[in-house]
Amino acid sequence: MTLMLSRTPALGELLATCCHTGRMRSEQVVSVQGDAELIARAGHLIESARTEFVCAARDMRTWSQPEAMCAIRNRVRAAASTGFTCRKLLSPAALADEQARAHLREVQRSGTLVRISGSPLPHETIVIDQRVMILAGRQTPGGREYTVTTSQVLVDGVHSLFRAVWDSAVELDAYLRDDVPHLDADSRLILQALGSGATDESAARRLGVSLRTYRRRVAELMAKLEADSRFQAGMRAAELGLPA
Structure with a gap:
């Protein structure tokens, strides 16, 4: 049953009672509109997670408001605390840029466990201490609609699904190692030319191609390395351990 905010106690009061007692006062499912309302009513719950904070998301853009980003960031930083576990499960789309x-x-590095999954993931799902769950809906002109619930049946069900996908997902470092693009001999020569600071004209002559062809191949190399600039292409190649 979905209870509209106008007909229920304040969301923060309702969920805080459940969290402080460790029990559900009742199985509630409440909807809020936009990041601002979510943080105003439930932000303290995100920041007060004591034992576990898990998050599944397609990309890094769900939380758009500074307050929401700050609340999530504070929980992530707490991952280094003894006895606290923080997990982030993301799709490959979250690795779209450097x-x-x-x-x-x-x-x-702060202590959060990060894995990448090829399975379809929701816009964002957060489970706090296996007692509170926040689901993010699609972006709309009026902002995202969030569903917050303390229903133990729903929380346990989603948490179990999360763990099943998590167990089959790949750790971030391993995923990035396996995601290394293949560079042919010409691409390695171009990468070497970029690193040496040679002019396009000089590099094109060295490769025996026209200036136009050389610049096209540079653009192709940047796309392969998912780099926005030539400098970034060199940094990305070094990061991946690609031979020049």
Whole structure:
């Protein structure tokens, strides 16, 4: 049963009671609209997780408001605390650019366990201490609709599904190692030219191709390395251990 906010106690009060007692006062499913309302009513629950914080998401863009991002970031930082477990399960789309990869490496260094799954994932699902669950809906002009529940049946069911997908997912470092693109001889020569600082004209002559062809191949190499600039292409290649 979905209870509209106008007909129920404040969401924060309702869920805080459940969390503080360790029991459900009742099995509630409540909807809120947008990040701001979610954080206003349930943000403290995200930050007060004591034993486990798990998150499954397609990409890194679900939480758009600074307050929401801050609440999630604080929980991720707490992963280094003794007895606290933080897991992030993401789809390959979350690794779309180097900034996202760098962020996830930093998250991992802080103690959070990060895995990548090829299975279809929701927009975002968070389970806090196996007692509270937050589900994110699709983005709409009015913001995302979030469903928050303390129903132990629902929480346990989703948590079990999360663990099943988690167990078959690949650790971030292993996924990135396996995701290394193959570079042919010409691509390695181009990579070497980029690293040497040679002009396009000089590099094109060295490869025996026209300037136009050389620049096209540079663009193809950048796309293969998922780099936005030539400098980033070199950094990405070094990071992946690709030979020049």
